[in-house]
Amino acid sequence: MAAMSTTKAKSDSISAATEASRVPQQGRSRASYERMLTAAEKLMVKRGNDDFTLTEVAKAGKVSIGSIYLRFDSKDDLIRAVHGRVLTQIGEEQDAMMQQIRQNASTLDEFARQFVEAYAELLKRFSPVLRPIMFRAIYDQSMSALGKNSAENLVREAEAQMMRFADEFGRPDHERLVGNVFRMIYYTLARFLGLGSSPEAANQGNWEELKEDLAIMCPAFLRAKG
Amino acid sequence: MAAMSTTKAKSDSISAATEASRVPQQGRSRASYERMLTAAEKLMVKRGNDDFTLTEVAKAGKVSIGSIYLRFDSKDDLIRAVHGRVLTQIGEEQDAMMQQIRQNASTLDEFARQFVEAYAELLKRFSPVLRPIMFRAIYDQSMSALGKNSAENLVREAEAQMMRFADEFGRPDHERLVGNVFRMIYYTLARFLGLGSSPEAANQGNWEELKEDLAIMCPAFLRAKG
Amino acid sequence: MAAMSTTKAKSDSISAATEASRVPQQGRSRASYERMLTAAEKLMVKRGNDDFTLTEVAKAGKVSIGSIYLRFDSKDDLIRAVHGRVLTQIGEEQDAMMQQIRQNASTLDEFARQFVEAYAELLKRFSPVLRPIMFRAIYDQSMSALGKNSAENLVREAEAQMMRFADEFGRPDHERLVGNVFRMIYYTLARFLGLGSSPEAANQGNWEELKEDLAIMCPAFLRAKG
Amino acid sequence: MAAMSTTKAKSDSISAATEASRVPQQGRSRASYERMLTAAEKLMVKRGNDDFTLTEVAKAGKVSIGSIYLRFDSKDDLIRAVHGRVLTQIGEEQDAMMQQIRQNASTLDEFARQFVEAYAELLKRFSPVLRPIMFRAIYDQSMSALGKNSAENLVREAEAQMMRFADEFGRPDHERLVGNVFRMIYYTLARFLGLGSSPEAANQGNWEELKEDLAIMCPAFLRAKG
DNA sequence: TATGAATGAGTATTCATTCAT
DNA sequence: GATGAATGAATACTCATTCAT
Structure with a gap:
């Protein structure tokens, strides 16, 4: 009935995780390293949480348990490494996404529509992997605490984009406005997708309508006089 | 590293939980029953999840393990009973809250301000207990699945309140509008408070500003022409 | 996975059992005493062994657990009392049976046929109750160790009956012959009925043919010259 | 006070048991595997049933509890493996025994004498181990249900031997005759040795005389005209 | 006498981590 | 480096027995 790990969840972060894992650069070693991560990730997705055994990882990844401990100090470290890898991947997609939007959206409404649509679908696509990660709440944490984390980049970039239309905003303190509207969008989407909750809880209501x-809401809020 | 329970989480509900526990009516028995629930609840709050042992509950509640099993069929049942008690309490407060608001708010903006403020504070007040509950995702589930659950009442009541101002809405399909705006508010608040996430993840940004x-956002969205 | 009791099976006997239980003579008390025994017996038959809880006995017999401990020093004592009651009943039927046979059988072959048939059916009739008793092996023990036990009477009586035809015996040491032939009959029947074994193990082969x-075998053996 | 296992005794068989255990082939592993089985067997013999704890096995076998679960899926599996090992050993001895007798016995009387003597002593020798096995009734079950089981071989072989003298039989349906006489012999011996009963119950009467x-009885019965 | 709530020792099972090879 | 067998602490759950009322 452990919610996190049996070992008390240390205040972990991506960087810590990265340091903890000893990433081999060599071909063969590298390959088995990847297999561990992939096996662990698959198990996480399948289970919806961290509830897998290292024996399972070893078997699925065709690695020995000893090998895992050669790369990671603990099961927690392995999990963090999986998180890191996923978040990096998401970060890259987010970057590409924002670049797209930057070029295509010339009005606030257009930006909002495109951003919500693209981000929503991105989150949806990653939701199976994100769920177990959120379950462990690393995402949020890294989202604000880690400057190097690309999730943070998204926030900055999205906010920067919105700032282009700051003259349309209905109230002062624009930083706050874009910060909060981003939260509203992200939190609503995340929650809707059941990130951090059990799968069953998710998808109540109509996804397409919610995105719309x-x-x-986004431009309406930003333009609102208060 | 179990995320939920070791036993597959049966489709549980508040009512089921209540039935599963054998609530004694007598004084002495009743007292120890309460001590169990309270001890379990405290442990849940402290840990932020279900990760406590029955031995801990027994010790903290000054009850024997056998006594726990006299009232509950399993650890899961105990947890569900705690959830039930908390949710009942929340439900009552929500009802009172909505009654207050119904009487005081005469405009959409007033309603929005009062509702967000009151509901936000209510969630905040209960957030330590709600976190472990959300972690188990019962809340959301019951929120929609259980008609008798008062969480459901809140949604209905809030939506009904907003409907009073439906003529101000900027778009048709009013049901959808109020449903989604409620989601935006609830999800944003819940996420902000870290419900369903780890405690550390919570409280990023400015709470007062977010509420404001x-x-x-609420009336701005509802009035938006699209 | 306890085979006998959790408490090491003391060398128990019917008499000990009888002493251990405090049989009330009064009407009301007596009635609840009987209900205990009956409930326990039913559970034993249903389970095929001693694997029932006192709580079950209490519930089934509409007695309180405390009441049980008022009559018996332990669960073991209760079990022994049940055994005693059953064995007494069997003993009475055995006596009646032997009396019947004594009057009807005038030849060794007739005696053998009648005795085997009657005894076999008696054992079969009681086999559901005897199984859990045999499981605990009190029967055998009492059968030889306790003079007052009526099971012993059966042996004596059966042997006495056979002795009437001792002049037909093929070998000397008649006591031994009748003792052993009785064993062969009883052991074979008992085993066939699965007494002391699991129910599934029983009834392999043809019951009617076996009796025949x-x-x-009985007279053939007794008359055999060796 | 469980008579068998707490878990309902699944319809187990020797082969299933063998499959369930993961027998290591390597030296060191093999050694600890043997220690487990031997420790469990000793405890079974000492107790006369399955009523031992895995902790006891671990301590006695100088193995860790985890190691046991590395080889066996459950305590039941361990028990079945012990049974399997014993029954295999018995089977081999039985085969050797029958081979001996086949060569030496040229008359029905000779066969009977030799078979009873040899089989009785074999059962007696194994009686301490057989008792707990019988207690679980696997023996009997496998004896008929499992063709591959060597216990079955014994029955077939013994019956085949007796069939050699079928022309001496006093009645038709020779299959039935040899089947029943085998039962009489086996059941009587088994019961005498207290197999399936408690140790205390055993050995009442004179072993040597019973064998004789x-x-x-055997040839006398087979030759009997009825 | 009678009750039945309370007790807590006892047991099978899991799994992260270690370490001999 | 690599392996995977071995370890054992930890945990939910049972049930005979006690004892306050």
Whole structure:
């Protein structure tokens, strides 16, 4: 009935995780290293949480348990490494996504629509992997605490984009406005997708309508006089 | 490293939980029953999840392990009973809250401000207990699946309140609008408070400002022409 | 996975059991005493062994656990009392049976046929109750160790009956012959009925044929010259 | 006070048991595997049933509890493996025994005498181990249900031997005759040795005389005209 | 006498981590 | 480096027995 790990969850972060794991550069070693991560990730997705055994990882990844401990100090470290890898991947996609949007959106409404749509689908696509990660709440944490984390980049970039239309905003303290509207969008989408909750809890209501409404809410809020 | 229970989480509900526990009516028995629940609840709050042992509950509640099993069929049942007790309490407060608001708010903006403020504070107040509950995702589930659950009442009541101002809405399909705006508010608040995430993840940004902005977002969204 | 009791099986006997239980003579008390025994007996038969809880006995017999401990020093004592009651009943039927046979059988072959048939059916009739008793092996023990036990009477009586035809015996040491032939009959029947074994193990082969063959074996053996 | 296992005794068989255990082939591993089985067997013999704890096995076998679970899926599996090992050993001895007898016995009387003597002593020798096995009733079950089981071989072989003298039989349906006489012999011996009963119950009467009488009974019964 | 709530020692099983090879 | 067998602490759950009322 452990919620996190049996070992008390140390205040972990991506960087710590990265340091903890000894990433081999060599070909063969590298390959088995990847197999561990992939096996662990698959198990996480399948289970929806961290509830897998290292024996399972070893078997699925065709690695020995000893090998795992050669790369990672603990099961926690392995999990963190998986998180890191996933988040990096998401970060890259987010970057590409924002670049797309930057070029295509010339009005606040257009930006909102495109951003919500693209981000929503990105989150949805990653939701199976994100769920177990959120379950462990690393994402949020890294999202703000880690400057190097690309999730942070998204926030900055999205906010920067919105700032282009700052003259349309209905109230002062623009930083706050974009910060909060981003939260509203992200939190609503994340929650809807059941990230951090059990799968069953997710998807109540209509996904397409929700996206549409968030896209409408965004400029409406930013322009609101208060 | 179990995320939920070792036993597959049966489709549980508050009512089931209540039935599963054998609540004694007598004084002495009743007292020890309460001590169990309270001890378990405290442990849940302290840990932020279900990760406590029955031995801990027994010790903290000054009850024997056997006594726990006299009232509950399993650890899961105990947890569900705790959830039930908390949710009942929350439900009552929510009802009282909505009654207050119904009487005081005469405009959409007033309603939004009062509702967001009151609901936000209510969630915040209960957030330490709600976190472990959300972790188990019962809340969300019951929120929609159980008609008798008062969480459901809140949604209905809040939506009904907003409907009073439906003529101000900027778009048709009012049901959808109020449903989604409620989601935006609830999800944003819940996420902000770290419900369903680890405690550390919570409280990023400015709480007071977030509440204010949600109160502004609500009518702005509802009135938006799209 | 306890085979006997959790408490090491003391060398128990019917008499000990009888002493251990405090049989009330009064009406009301007596009634609840009987209910205990009956409930326990039913559970034993249903389970095929001693694997029932006192709570079950209490519930089934509409007695309180405390009441049970008022009559018996332990669960073991209760079990022994049940055994005693059953064995007494069997003993009475055995006596009646032997009396019947004594009057009807005038030849060794007739005696053998009648005795085997009657005894076999008696054992079969009681086999559901005897199984859990045999499982605990009190029967055998009492059968030889306790003079007052009526099971012992059966042996004596059966042997006495056979002795009437001692002049037909093929070998000397008649005591031994009748003792052993009785064993062969009883052991074979008991085993066949699965007494002391699991129910599944029983009834392999043909019951009617077995009885017939035992009836033939008996005089054949006694008359055999060796 | 469980008579068998707490878990309902699944319809187990020797082969299933063998499959369930993961027998290591390597030296060191093999050694600890043997220690487990031997420790468990000793405890079974000492207790007369399955009522031992895995902690006891671990301590006695100088193995860790985890190691046991590395080889066996459950305590039940361990028990079955012990049974399997014993029954295999018995089977081999039985085969050798029958081979001996086949060569030496040229008359029905000779066969009976030799068979009873040899089989009785074999059962006696194994009685301490057989008792707990019988207690679980696997023996009997496998004896008929499992063709591959060597216990079955014994029955077939013994019956085949007796069939050699079928022309001396006093009645038709020779299959039935040899089947039943085998039962009489086996059941009587088994019961005498207290197999399936408690140790205390055993050995009432004179072992040597019983063997002798069974040896006489056998041909007498087979030749009996009925 | 009678009750039945309370007790807590006892047991099978899991799994992260270690370490001999 | 690599392996995977071995370890044992930890944990949910049972049930005979006690004892306050």
